[in-house]
Amino acid sequence: MARRSHPSSRGRTISDVAELAGVSLSTVSRVMNGSTTVDAALAERVREAALSLNYTASPLARSLVLGKTQTVAVVVPDLANPVFQGMLRGLSSAAARQNYHVLVADSFENLEEERVLAVEARRRCDGIVLCAPRMPDEELTALLPELAPVVLINRDPSPAKASTVSADYHSGMQQLLEHLYGLGHRRIAYLPGSAAAQSNRKRLSAISEFADGHPDVMVTELQGGVGFEDGHAAADAVAASDDTAVLAFNDLVAMGLLSALSERGVRVPEDVSITGFDDIPFARYTTPPLTTASVPIEELGRQAWERLWALLNGQAPAYNLSFGPLVITRGSSGPAPAAA
Amino acid sequence: MARRSHPSSRGRTISDVAELAGVSLSTVSRVMNGSTTVDAALAERVREAALSLNYTASPLARSLVLGKTQTVAVVVPDLANPVFQGMLRGLSSAAARQNYHVLVADSFENLEEERVLAVEARRRCDGIVLCAPRMPDEELTALLPELAPVVLINRDPSPAKASTVSADYHSGMQQLLEHLYGLGHRRIAYLPGSAAAQSNRKRLSAISEFADGHPDVMVTELQGGVGFEDGHAAADAVAASDDTAVLAFNDLVAMGLLSALSERGVRVPEDVSITGFDDIPFARYTTPPLTTASVPIEELGRQAWERLWALLNGQAPAYNLSFGPLVITRGSSGPAPAAA
DNA sequence: CTGTTAGCGCGTTCAT
């Protein structure tokens, strides 16, 4: 009798309900979608039937006919990075509030795959949030029409006129430099991130700008990276230099450096000051707590969702958004030590 | 002429391709799906047409007719927790390798919503990985048939016969206790997690078991929690007690405690030893580095995927898996100080 | 080997 042996209620279709309630498919559809033009008694019968069959309309079929999936894609370069985790979290929470689902794709920094990954993810969704800091401008621009509606994170809106949400890395770095300068630091090391990343270029431009305006300070670029290990590995170079402060590309690098320095008995901030970037949740719990340029990571995700949502509803694109980081002064930065 | 004003190639259907290539829909379908029973010349024409139209079959339509979405859902209680992040990462990477997509849902520890969240997510996918440490056994058991195929993470397989992958928190805690005991600690504090979580109950049972076997040690339960702040807040109680070691529920709590203790000038491990749990990536970069019970977090995700994949392919459920944590001894634990 | 037909499960015109 039963079409399936499963005890579960899955596989029930709209016509099962229609049959049980003794009405037509359309009536069931109307009731399920809250159409008011249905006789109250009939509607009740349908609801009961649906309930007893534990019926819910197939999202798949609805998606196909309605032309919308109630799902958005998020592509990030590295899910292991707290910044993207926070972004995803903010986005996912905001989307969920409006009954949207989130398809997540980690490109694992794989530049070649990133493009097809994004396109594939996008095809199963209504829109996409793309976080691809290292994708070349031209490639991105070419990709954009295929992805629309799309919101970019941490990319200049310049090349293509796309909706973007970003953090102002230039401003953040500038403030960090001023902070260190104010503490008397004149010899500063910078641990750069990936050369291809826009956010690194922004930091660099802030540095050279600052250096131009302050002939008395000297900023040296050391070997950097984006993770703990990179910061850890930079410790020797830092210790060997006569820099009194180091700007790490991000909090992860700063934490790795902090840890390695502590192992070597180098005191922070007495011997050397260290600053991070992003203000990930861990930053305030390091020893000493990390001075950093705070970026509203989750808010970035939320705003990306807001913009995507507007796009999905055919609204005019909102103004692009850029958050100016806030320097949070904690224990890892202090007055420059007197010259040796 | 064009049906849409969009310059994009989206909206192209299989019949557009068929028309352009001068063949029927089925032929296009066959070519796109790599059926070998198609004339080489025709196939080439179809491929060209598809390429020139930038055509790709709609995943939605395929899903509907094939009865599979190539997508799996992952439900976690808190995306901000590095443990679930790692799990998601391992899972997502493994799934991606087999061309599966991942729909992620964060329940934000909301017990009421968790159930509907899981069901809704599941309906858009082929299967689901459920990470719901606090959901009551009965509720979970009732939910299971509706979710199948499903893989559970960190749940006892006992109540329902479901596929599970987990870490052995009992064993981990036991090893941690032995580690501390070997170091001479006899008064130990435990900072518990959520009382409802199975992983907390496992730790507790390991503790009472150990206490039973070692009348000379005394384990006291203090106010705990699951995040930084909770560990941070526990510092006063820890400092006020005469315990020489503290077992934090997880690494996050341990880090919060470490940080607060350091602020108070309490030395770790000279004055008090601290252990975490999970071995999140940050654990080795704290000051001092954290002794912890290491759980192969990403591997947990990978294995969950393997099991789900087997289920999806109708294979017999694999043996359930439990990883025995490994104690990683780092700087935060040391010999018990001589009694005051 | 190819084309025609019938669904997948649903929403939505059309008539009634």
Next chain:
DNA sequence: ATGAACGCGCTAACAG
């Protein structure tokens, strides 16, 4: 207010 018929885009029987 309700039902019949069509179509969303595609795959898989079935014919030829």
